[in-house]
Amino acid sequence: MDVRYEAFCFADPLFFDEPRGAQQDDPGFGDVLAVPASGWRQRDLGVWRMLFPETAALPGQGWKIHVSSAMDNAERVLGTVYRYCVARGVAFKHLRSKPVLLSRNSKYATRQSSGKLVTIYPADERQLETILADLSAELDGEQGPYILSDLRYGAGPLYVRYGGFTEQWMESDGTRVLAVTKPDGTRVPDRRTPTFSVPDWVTVPRCLEPHLAARRSTGAAGEFGYRVTGSLHFSNGGGVYRAERLADGRHVVLKEGRPHAGLDRDGVDAVARLHREHAVLTRLAGIPGVPEVHDLFTAWEHTFLAMEDVPGVPLGSWLARNYPLTRSEVTGADLTAYTERALRLLDAITTVIHAVHERGIVFGDLHPLNVLVDTDDTVRLIDFELAAPVEEGGRPALGAPGFRAPEGCEGFAIDEHALAALRLWMFLPLNPMLELAPARLGVVAASAERRFALPEGCLAPRSAGGAVTELDEPRPDWGVVRKAIAEAVLASATPERTDRLFPGDIEQFRLGGTCLAYGAAGVLHALDVAGAGRYPEHERWLLDAVRREPPARPGLLDGAYGIAYVLAELDHRDEALALAGDAATLVEQTRDPSYGSGLAGIGLTLLHLGFDGDALRVAERVAAALGEAPEPGPSARAGLSGGWSGPALLFVRLFQHTGDRDLLALADRALALDLRECVTADDATLQVRDGDTRTLPYVAVGSAGIALVASELAAVEPGAASAGSLPELLRACRGEFVIHPGLLYGRCGLAAALAAADRAAPEPAHADAVALHLSRLAWHAVPHGERGLAFPGNQLLRLSMDLATGGAGILLTLSSILDGHGAVLPFLGGPRPSR
Numbered sequence: 001m002d003v004r005y006e007a008f009c010f011a012d013p014l015f016f017d018e019p020r021g022a023q024q025d026d027p028g029f030g031d032v033l034a035v036p037a038s039g040w041r042q043r044d045l046g047v048w049r050m051l052f053p054e055t056a057a058l059p060g061q062g063w064k065i066h067v068s069s070a071m072d073n074a075e076r077v078l079g080t081v082y083r084y085c086v087a088r089g090v091a092f093k094h095l096r097s098k099p100v101l102l103s104r105n106s107k108y109a110t111r112q113s114s115g116k117l118v119t120i121y122p123a124d125e126r127q128l129e130t131i132l133a134d135l136s137a138e139l140d141g142e143q144g145p146y147i148l149s150d151l152r153y154g155a156g157p158l159y160v161r162y163g164g165f166t167e168q169w170m171e172s173d174g175t176r177v178l179a180v181t182k183p184d185g186t187r188v189p190d191r192r193t194p195t196f197s198v199p200d201w202v203t204v205p206r207c208l209e210p211h212l213a214a215r216r217s218t219g220a221a222g223e224f225g226y227r228v229t230g231s232l233h234f235s236n237g238g239g240v241y242r243a244e245r246l247a248d249g250r251h252v253v254l255k256e257g258r259p260h261a262g263l264d265r266d267g268v269d270a271v272a273r274l275h276r277e278h279a280v281l282t283r284l285a286g287i288p289g290v291p292e293v294h295d296l297f298t299a300w301e302h303t304f305l306a307m308e309d310v311p312g313v314p315l316g317s318w319l320a321r322n323y324p325l326t327r328s329e330v331t332g333a334d335l336t337a338y339t340e341r342a343l344r345l346l347d348a349i350t351t352v353i354h355a356v357h358e359r360g361i362v363f364g365d366l367h368p369l370n371v372l373v374d375t376d377d378t379v380r381l382i383d384f385e386l387a388a389p390v391e392e393g394g395r396p397a398l399g400a401p402g403f404r405a406p407e408g409c410e411g412f413a414i415d416e417h418a419l420a421a422l423r424l425w426m427f428l429p430l431n432p433m434l435e436l437a438p439a440r441l442g443v444v445a446a447s448a449e450r451r452f453a454l455p456e457g458c459l460a461p462r463s464a465g466g467a468v469t470e471l472d473e474p475r476p477d478w479g480v481v482r483k484a485i486a487e488a489v490l491a492s493a494t495p496e497r498t499d500r501l502f503p504g505d506i507e508q509f510r511l512g513g514t515c516l517a518y519g520a521a522g523v524l525h526a527l528d529v530a531g532a533g534r535y536p537e538h539e540r541w542l543l544d545a546v547r548r549e550p551p552a553r554p555g556l557l558d559g560a561y562g563i564a565y566v567l568a569e570l571d572h573r574d575e576a577l578a579l580a581g582d583a584a585t586l587v588e589q590t591r592d593p594s595y596g597s598g599l600a601g602i603g604l605t606l607l608h609l610g611f612d613g614d615a616l617r618v619a620e621r622v623a624a625a626l627g628e629a630p631e632p633g634p635s636a637r638a639g640l641s642g643g644w645s646g647p648a649l650l651f652v653r654l655f656q657h658t659g660d661r662d663l664l665a666l667a668d669r670a671l672a673l674d675l676r677e678c679v680t681a682d683d684a685t686l687q688v689r690d691g692d693t694r695t696l697p698y699v700a701v702g703s704a705g706i707a708l709v710a711s712e713l714a715a716v717e718p719g720a721a722s723a724g725s726l727p728e729l730l731r732a733c734r735g736e737f738v739i740h741p742g743l744l745y746g747r748c749g750l751a752a753a754l755a756a757a758d759r760a761a762p763e764p765a766h767a768d769a770v771a772l773h774l775s776r777l778a779w780h781a782v783p784h785g786e787r788g789l790a791f792p793g794n795q796l797l798r799l800s801m802d803l804a805t806g807g808a809g810i811l812l813t814l815s816s817i818l819d820g821h822g823a824v825l826p827f828l829g830g831p832r833p834s835r
Helices: 003-008 074-088 098-104 125-138 206-220 271-285 315-322 332-358 413-427 433-436 438-451 478-491 520-529 535-546 559-568 574-582 584-589 599-609 610-628 645-658 663-676 703-716 723-730 749-760 764-780 807-818
Strands: 038-046 048-053 061-068 091-097 116-120 151-153 158-164 169-171 174-181 187-189 225-236 239-246 253-259 295-301 302-308 371-373 379-381 679-680 686-690 692-695 782-786 788-792
Touching: 003 749, 061 074, 061 125, 074 091, 074 125, 074 478, 091 098, 091 174, 125 158, 125 206, 158 174, 169 187, 225 253, 239 302, 239 478, 253 271, 271 295, 271 302, 295 379, 315 332, 332 379, 332 413, 332 433, 371 478, 413 438, 433 438, 433 788, 438 764, 478 520, 478 610, 478 788, 520 535, 520 559, 535 559, 535 782, 559 574, 559 599, 574 584, 574 599, 599 610, 610 645, 610 663, 645 663, 645 703, 663 703, 663 723, 663 764, 686 703, 686 723, 703 723, 703 749, 749 764, 749 807, 764 807, 788 807
Parallel strands: none
Antiparallel strands: 038 048, 048 091, 061 116, 061 158, 091 116, 151 158, 169 174, 174 187, 225 239, 239 253, 253 302, 295 302, 371 379, 679 686, 686 692, 782 788
8 A cells, every 4th residue: 555645534534635724623733823914924834834024035955944743833833933934924834723733643644754843944054043043942842753755953853954945956867856956956855854954055054953963973973772673663653673683693673653743633743653552462461362561661863673583475465466356367266266275364364353352452453564474375464553341442543444333343353354455465465445435445445355265244244334326337338337437526626615626535645636647637638538528617727727827847647738738629729829838948958758747748739739849859858768768666657657658759740740661670679678676477377576575557657558559560670579568468467356446546547558450450359348348437436426436546445537647547448448549548549430
């Protein structure tokens, strides 16, 4: 699971969102701290509210002060800082409300931004010194989470870091990142990592030198008693490490708890949970399948729990290696063998849980990452931080989506609920979606029972929800399905908001709500191409949004050129050309050759808009980058979005425009670079390697993205060497189970790649796989509104309507396959259908 998503689930039960203001039972800080009567201005910055004097002239970068607070002293700390800064004319910003503060200090919030309640912008180093000295005295005794990215000033809640005051952007490793400027005028990334660092040209002010020395001495001193040998996991609450105990050489696991950080919904921090875990493990000593506890101690300000390092892999990893429905081919014998083994594991887990119950403990957090499976299928439980004596009652305030107990469930019933959820997950792992749409439980469970020949009702009681959609019919009416998806997308629109029009993936809060992949442009494009209509009021929203805040990136999927493409297709050509022209400087700075964010997507758009010469010049830059391509790194990039398949598509389209066959050779070379990131899996499929244990078949990153472009190349150059890998790439797209339904990272992208190959060279296996993918969209379908049909986005935690992960992309996929045009993304497939 990508832990970033959890922090965007606080504000809305259906869609990812940022907590932005007051809630009914908790007024926002801005309701109490008004803008000063005269001489001050306010600016809204998402979850932040900035106050600054009208006459303030701040530098673009410098040393800024962050102020931390816990939940119970936030108003007091903020009030002190507010009064101080207003009285002295110092610009600052603060989080909008306590719910926002809670979400940013929660267990799975990003570690580099955790703890920050206020940011203060000193005009120079002299003012920096004054503010730190004054506020250190006024905030003496106040507590708050340690801000990992900063240098702490004294022992209080003040921290400092050198960085940008205003947004400056640059490209780094193919990604647009915030930057700071060196004295010679060049930009370098503004590093925002959970460790303190200083740019190499910056001198630490004298007022900070003692605090830097104290930090270094603290890290080097103290009798920690353990030697850390590796890290296993990080969250905002602290890390989990492998370590060796110096006293006797015993190998252990150390869990770290940071005070006031890693909060649950009740505001309980990681330290309190570690103390509870120590008490529970002591009570459970000797139970097979429960780790032995060794020590609980404090080092510096953090608490550590030392326990047995038990063998095994998480049950989630075990499933990824053994689940038969992800393979390209599966037999009845495969299903039977898996079923027998899975049921044995479930029985073993149940035995351990019931032994824990016999000691009067509710485990409270049973899910696939908290069960380890050894090579002999022995199972063990880990992570007892939510466990508690049954007599305490209540239910944990944290928990894994899809496994945590519903309201009203208490005591041992909490674990029984999780055991039932785990049983369903072993056969159809879609649990987070079922928490989002519990009415679908009965239908999904019945489908899994039929597929694995399990007794009826064994995965969910007959009384479970069973909301049926058109997709559940044996022969769905695809016209009805498409209309229902469009209705859900349109019903979700929020034209009253300025940050987004349609809810989608959490990337829209980083990239903005206008771009092709995650924003309004992609949704309007999909609705238009799929024949679901034009919506002038929504087009006006998009035009107003890009005028108000021009895109900070030039790319096709994430920036200006993708929006320009859509505007031109929607008959706003003048606005499209103006937007593309305004992004010219960004294009000049871009070195990324890719389709999604870089030059390939830009070049394709220029060619489409009629700027042939500009497109050829961009292609020359891409060709030069092709000759300098680095060796593959540990993380996957190969695929349509970020790999070399996008440049290959640019070269193919330019060949079709110019007839220059040298461009086909470049396309073949580009695809070869993506193919070198692929490995052959044990089912003879060719998939993109991601790290040491994972392979990917998707469009954005994976086999499907390479296959889509290889099919385009094979259509004009059948003898291309890279086209020879198409059968193995396409075989990787045939697995029956796909965790996400969407276009760029899910099922629809695999179906689109297979359909493209089948259009070029009809093959029954491809057609059958496409039909299976379309039928299995039922697994993810969620009724929405009166007649709408929606789908969960990445992580299955919330519904999404965007092109990359949600309903718009699924609608466009259905149109590309059923209408036969193949234009599932810009510049793929044949001509767009006429309307």
